[in-house]
Amino acid sequence: MPIEISWQQSGSTERRTLDGRGPFRIGRSRNGEVILDHAQVSRLHAEVTVDGASVRVEDKNSQNGTRIDGREITAATWSPGETLQIGPFSLRYAWAAPVYEPTRVDLDPAPAPAVPREAQAEVHAGRVQFPGAIFERRTVPIADIRATGKVSAEVEYLAVGGGLGSFCWVDHLRCYGVPASSIRVLGVAPDKAPYGKYGRLCRASQIPLHERIRSNSISTPDNIWGFPGYASRELVRDLLRGRLVGFKSILQVFGEPVLTETYTPRLGDVFRALDLEAERIGWGDMWMHGQVLGIRKTDDERFVVAYRVPNEFAPNASRSDRERFVVVRYIQIATGYPASNFLPDLQEFKHAHPEVTAVVNAYEAHDEVYRTLEQKGGTVLIRGRGIVASRVLQRLYEARERNKNIRVLHLNRSAVTEGSKYDLARRQVRNDVQQQPFNWPKAAWGGTMRKRLEAATPEQRSELMKIWGGTTTADRDDWNRINEEGVRDGWLKRFYGAVQSMTYQNGQVVTRLEGREKFQESVDLVADFVIDCTGLVARLDETPLLADLTRTYDLARNRVSRSGTPETSLAGLAVSNSFEVAGLRNGQGRVWVAGVVAANGPYAVVDSFLGLQYAALRSVDELGSLRAPGVSRMGPLKSFSQWLRWCLGRSPA
């Protein structure tokens, strides 16, 4: 849990949020996390380490010493309320309050998170040291940027994010004819893998490489055509090994969803294919390690992007050397989900008991829970009923094969009695959850629903998305069986109600449900572990870069739908049908977005492989019609010849 350190400096209160374990450096040096510029402060004066609920301070042989509440210390525990004295400064800290910033698990934990985190803290506090005053204007003279001597590249195309959204865009650009030398990608994944963050989320939410993910055969982020899909590739691979099992995939694609269970690809296959495509298009050559700090329009119809290379990628460079600019004409921003969220009552609990590790979010690493359960048995409370809850339940089922003393309480606000209704159809309900193959109805990707949503007004859009969206899981035979078996054999029990309180008693978490209507007695659910499976945060404000852009250029936002699921309850940037952000247009210069950044806009399914491909296709198509350098119109023959190159594994051009 992050701590917020505050101190007085030249008459005003300075604050710095420190997230992670540390050690965080306090001193005069600009390389530290807390910079105290005074002659009585040594360059590296002291270090702070956060371990669970305890904060420790260690003096680093400073000239003038370190004191806590007047006591001289070399190493000591620093409690909330105590004053840490360094030179003329008095520092205090508090656990970062969830009131304005919900307890969250950051999704960009670069290996040494100090630098990005520090950068974020600066943006939050509105005191950006870099790029500083030069970014106070809405339009920056290009001459001023060049005069800094910090411009590392001037290119046509820049992808901000470095994840799957960026990858799809760059893949389209390359297939449309743009040379790798005109493209740059800014990201923080240590190994440049486009599936870095996605892979982490999968691992945390208990999807190993051999497990199948909730995606389609033709949702192929490594192939802009969607052919061959994963099912055909499985068939070919199995046939080459002399096995016939691959025909099952093809029959699934043929019969789904009416005759057979819907086909879904294996996570490992998706990653391997992405690696191959990354190699083919020269992804690594376009990559630059960097955390983007801000974007501004320039006076020559382009953009200047300020970024900082995280410490671990340039350990010998000074901080100033790691702060650079890229000047670019066309940008795509795909920064993804900023964080995973805890339900409000769980936030409160985490705040009151920061030391208790028994309450976890399904999107953060929590393998320890299953290891402990397999050894000792115990009771688990699952909150939420989406796809992640299904997978967690499957993982618990596997754990039960090692230890039968595992019991599962499944808590939701209310039972699902009937499915959502749209047009002439109703969504299927089974095992107390609405079921559909993917997280939206299929026609929302490229069929009648896509067309309808695009043509709709903002009001109609939020209404439609409320009906199509919501919490669902996949209609998988194994998951249905696990649910039915669990209820029948008594190790799985469902509960409904609003949570009144959560307390920690005798090493167990007690969740008290409110009494309702005629049944006024409250009910206590006692569990060894609580797993929150309710979702990811889609709030733009949680990404400092987007918050800054929205503020600086008064960008319009999409309407908020009231469906109540985290994915759809918060709105993204308003975009055109081709995902361009109108407010950022700068003459010829343009900015497109992809992924959850565009949530609740003209396209519902932004946060899916196929949705990312669609966003990429629309924006690169538009670049083609603008006659942007190197971008073809992608007619049938160009498309076919590029597809042949893909098949042969040859570089796009």
Added chain:
Amino acid sequence: MTPTLLGRWHTRLILFLFIGLPITFLYAWYLSAWGLSSDYAISWPFDQVWFRLPPIELSIFQDPFKFLLALLIVGLVLDIAYIQIQRFQWDQDWPFAYQFFFSWVEFFLVFYAMDFGLLDFMFPDGRIPFSTALVHFTWVFTFSFIGVLALLQIFFVRWRFKGGEIGRFPIR
């Protein structure tokens, strides 16, 4: 597949033009030159092709084209019904199994309509025998199905997102 009505029509026309017509041309040629004439049927295929192309029987040559045209028109009309069926599916999609099944429904509809005499105005010189129509349709269907599964999206990169419509996305 998640087609729209316009997408169904586009796809059907493009398959008609680029798969149906060429296959029908080859089949009609074969049929009118060798197929029904015992003199040439024995020597087909290769030895005769090289030396002397047999004369084409025009009345026979036309028949497969008329049959294909009837299939196209019936299909274009049925597309309106299919899009209504789709509305009963939560996902508003069109499984490949449906595509397969209804393709053959269309074939039998057209064939029996002809056999029943409803299409005599198109076939004044006699109706097409079942085996001939079956072989013709099997070829057309097989390649069209492959077209829907794979070929169209390779040539038309936007096709799968446009519910089967051909062409670019409108700019603004």
